[in-house]
Amino acid sequence: MTMLKHLWLAVIAALIAAPAMAQETPGLDDKINQAFADFTGPFVSFIFAPFPGTSFPWIVGWLVVAATVFTLYFAFVQLRFFGHAISLVKGDYSDPNDAGEVSHFQALATALSGTVGLGNIAGVAVAVGIGGPGATFWMIVAGLLGMASKFTECTLGVKYRNEYEDGTVSGGPMYYMSKGFDELGLPGGKILAVLFSIFCILGALGGGNMFQANQAHAQIAGITGDYPGWITGVVFAIIVFLVIVGGLKSIARVTEKVVPFMGVLYVAAALVIIIMNADQIGWAFGQIFAGAFTGLGVAGGMVGALIQGFRRAAFSNEAGVGSAAIAHSAVRTKEPITEGFVSLLEPFIDTVVICTMTALVIIITQQLIVDPETGNYMLNEAGNAIATVDGNSGVSLTSAAFGSAFSWFPYVLAIAVVLFAFSTMISWSYYGLKAWTYLFGEGHAKELVFKVIFCIFVVIGAAANLGPVIDFSDAAIFAMAVVNVFALYFLMKVVREELASYASRLKSGEIRKFEH
Amino acid sequence: MTTKIVIGLDGTETGERAIVFAKDLAGRIGTCELLVVYVIEWSPFTFQTPEENALRHKRREEEIELATNRIVTPAVEALTADGYTVQGIVRHGDVAETLNAITVENGGSQIIVGRASADGFKKRLFGSSTQNLVMHADVPVTVVN
Numbered sequence: 001m002t003m004l005k006h007l008w009l010a011v012i013a014a015l016i017a018a019p020a021m022a023q024e025t026p027g028l029d030d031k032i033n034q035a036f037a038d039f040t041g042p043f044v045s046f047i048f049a050p051f052p053g054t055s056f057p058w059i060v061g062w063l064v065v066a067a068t069v070f071t072l073y074f075a076f077v078q079l080r081f082f083g084h085a086i087s088l089v090k091g092d093y094s095d096p097n098d099a100g101e102v103s104h105f106q107a108l109a110t111a112l113s114g115t116v117g118l119g120n121i122a123g124v125a126v127a128v129g130i131g132g133p134g135a136t137f138w139m140i141v142a143g144l145l146g147m148a149s150k151f152t153e154c155t156l157g158v159k160y161r162n163e164y165e166d167g168t169v170s171g172g173p174m175y176y177m178s179k180g181f182d183e184l185g186l187p188g189g190k191i192l193a194v195l196f197s198i199f200c201i202l203g204a205l206g207g208g209n210m211f212q213a214n215q216a217h218a219q220i221a222g223i224t225g226d227y228p229g230w231i232t233g234v235v236f237a238i239i240v241f242l243v244i245v246g247g248l249k250s251i252a253r254v255t256e257k258v259v260p261f262m263g264v265l266y267v268a269a270a271l272v273i274i275i276m277n278a279d280q281i282g283w284a285f286g287q288i289f290a291g292a293f294t295g296l297g298v299a300g301g302m303v304g305a306l307i308q309g310f311r312r313a314a315f316s317n318e319a320g321v322g323s324a325a326i327a328h329s330a331v332r333t334k335e336p337i338t339e340g341f342v343s344l345l346e347p348f349i350d351t352v353v354i355c356t357m358t359a360l361v362i363i364i365t366q367q368l369i370v371d372p373e374t375g376n377y378m379l380n381e382a383g384n385a386i387a388t389v390d391g392n393s394g395v396s397l398t399s400a401a402f403g404s405a406f407s408w409f410p411y412v413l414a415i416a417v418v419l420f421a422f423s424t425m426i427s428w429s430y431y432g433l434k435a436w437t438y439l440f441g442e443g444h445a446k447e448l449v450f451k452v453i454f455c456i457f458v459v460i461g462a463a464a465n466l467g468p469v470i471d472f473s474d475a476a477i478f479a480m481a482v483v484n485v486f487a488l489y490f491l492m493k494v495v496r497e498e499l500a501s502y503a504s505r506l507k508s509g510e511i512r513k514f515e516h
Numbered sequence: 517m518t519t520k521i522v523i524g525l526d527g528t529e530t531g532e533r534a535i536v537f538a539k540d541l542a543g544r545i546g547t548c549e550l551l552v553v554y555v556i557e558w559s560p561f562t563f564q565t566p567e568e569n570a571l572r573h574k575r576r577e578e579e580i581e582l583a584t585n586r587i588v589t590p591a592v593e594a595l596t597a598d599g600y601t602v603q604g605i606v607r608h609g610d611v612a613e614t615l616n617a618i619t620v621e622n623g624g625s626q627i628i629v630g631r632a633s634a635d636g637f638k639k640r641l642f643g644s645s646t647q648n649l650v651m652h653a654d655v656p657v658t659v660v661n
Contacts, residue, residue, distance in 0.1 A: 091560050094560065096607070096609065096614070096617060097607070099558060099560070099607060099608040099609045099614070100556065100558050100572075100576040100579065100580070100607075100608030100609075101572060101573060101576060102564070102569045102572045102573075103560030103561070104560075105560050105561050106560065106561075106562065106563070106564050106569060107569065109563050109564075110563070110564055110565065110566050110569055113563070114566070166574055167571075167573045167574030167577055168570055168571055168573070168574055169570055169573065170570070243565075244567075249565075249568070252565045252568075253563075256563035256564060256565060257563055259563075260563055326566070327566050327569075329570075330566065330569035330570045330572065331569070332572075332573050426565055426566075427565075427566055430565070430566035430567055430570075431566075
């Protein structure tokens with residue numbers, strides 16, 4: 001008995017000490033990092049490899065080309081149906097007899113809470129900090145084009161989802177790959193679906209989990225002072241566990257309500273700062289346009305601005321990645337294409353509105369240092385980014401820009417980052433779960449295994465400084481896009497038929513508004 | 517043309533009083549049809565997690581079944597047994613708006629509801645469903661105390 005007690009104490013002591021030891025002995029951490037980097041390195045390098053002779057990552061080109069193809073193929077659907085999309089979200093076309101089902105607004109809000117986050121705050125600061133104000137222009141262009149990618153994938157997500165007898169639904173790229181390819185008599189749909197699911201699970205554990213936990217810890221530590229990351233990790237893991245395993249809806253509900261509020265507060269604060277500097281708006285847009293085509297002295301010139309803008313827009317709005325198609329599949333609509341219309345608002349809100357606000361605030365508060373003689377931006381000492389007032393970059397650049405107008409804003413921003421990270425985790429736990437159940441089948445025990453793994457990765461993500469793991473998880477999210485976009489090229493004609501049919505019925509008055 | 521009277525139930529005893537009043541009124545009018553309605557409070561503009569969305573259809577069916585079995589069907593059966601022509605409807609939505617919409621759709625000539633008991637804060641902020649109904653309905657509304 002005493003032996004057992006001793007053993008227990010030893011185990012508990014080891015568990016408590018393990019994370020601390022991992023931090024105190026960098027040798028072990030380094031070894032793990034190195035082994036992981038060696039193992040995943042080729043995959044990461046492949047995904048982020050530049051086109052030969054340039055610094056332009058091919059994966060960014062892949063997403064932008066896809067967005068352009070879909071924009072042309074659907075004849076600028078994002079402009080033609082923008083107003084209609086807003087009508088749908090307002091519920092103008094919702095049948096009162098369907099009240100109580102997931103509304104278009106709810107599907108949009110859920111998908112947005114999965115994408116709005118660090119990309120809008122930190123990613124934009126990186127884009128503008130390296131690519132200059134001109135990056136904003138290319139970011140907006142990429143956001144506008146990305147609307148067509150979202151439209152395509154979300155329409156297919158609803159069209160080919162699975163509906164089960166108990167009334168629940170499962171949908172997403174894996175379902176349109178297998179069912180859509182079968183319907184068109186194309187081979188290989190199942191293989192694509194399995195590949196996508198594997199990347200989706202890795203992306204969910206990495207970019208949708210570890211990266212978020214890591215950044216949330218960095219924000220909290222930035223305010224409270226440094227402390228071991230595993231503490232944040234364990235707290236986060238317990239909360240995530242309570243929500244996704246314990247079914248504790250109250251926490252999720254609070255987050256889902258606070259996150260949109262934070263988003264609105266963020267945009268409102270940005271607008272106030274922009275209005276306070278109203279005389280500079282013309283100048284700021286001048287910088288954005290001039291920078292877009294000349295670079296205004298940034299590293300890589302115009303191309304440098306373009307790469308940064310495109311890259312950060314793609315990182316932020318996830319158009320073409322396939323994640324939104326999973327989120328939108330829950331809507332029970334008679335017309336799958338209506339969900340496509342609604343989803344095209346996401347890149348608009350995420351990139352064209354929120355990202356642009358961040359960029360404008362950074363530019364207008366003059367965080368970037370201009371050489372008074374040439375009017376060009378000055379580079380930092382390393383020569384790889386624009387020199388900033390306090391040498392800030394990433395989240396701290398955004399924080400400093402907002403803080404220059406409202407001294408208390410950095411605290412609000414830190415809370416916002418933590419909440420955004422949490423809501424992104426909840427969303428990705430679901431995306432990962434759907435990929436998991438696609439591979440291993442639905443069932444309580446199987447789902448529990450994934451959920452527990454997910455929670456363990458929260459702790460790992462917050463505790464360790466695993467650079468290669470985070471690189472790998474980002475790469476996994478973009479690998480989803482490789483498989484997804486490939487499938488979309490084959491399935492886009494299905495969407496075109498749906499679009500033609502819907503457009504003609506809308507015109508003839510067969511599809512009409514309901515009186516509410 | 518028969519007169520259609522809509523009775524809005526809320527699952528409490530005030531609904532019972534509304535039924536008693538409607539029966540009395542129907543007896544006075546003569547040929548009369550009764551429409552028993554229960555509205556499940558719901559808004560399309562709330563925020564939900566992906567998992568809640570995926571389960572939503574199932575939950576909706578459960579909510580409708582529960583409301584039908586516990587509230588509407590017993591009322592319809594009791595009224596039918598008393599010799600009235602009755603129809604029952606359960607729908608999701610904003611209580612006041614939906615009750616009015618159902619009345620207009622079915623050509624109802626008036627609505628009878630019990631005095632609702634909304635909780636303090638919400639009532640102060642938005643007014644109770646009954647207040648909203650009285651102010652915005654397209655037909656006369658009788659509120660039974």
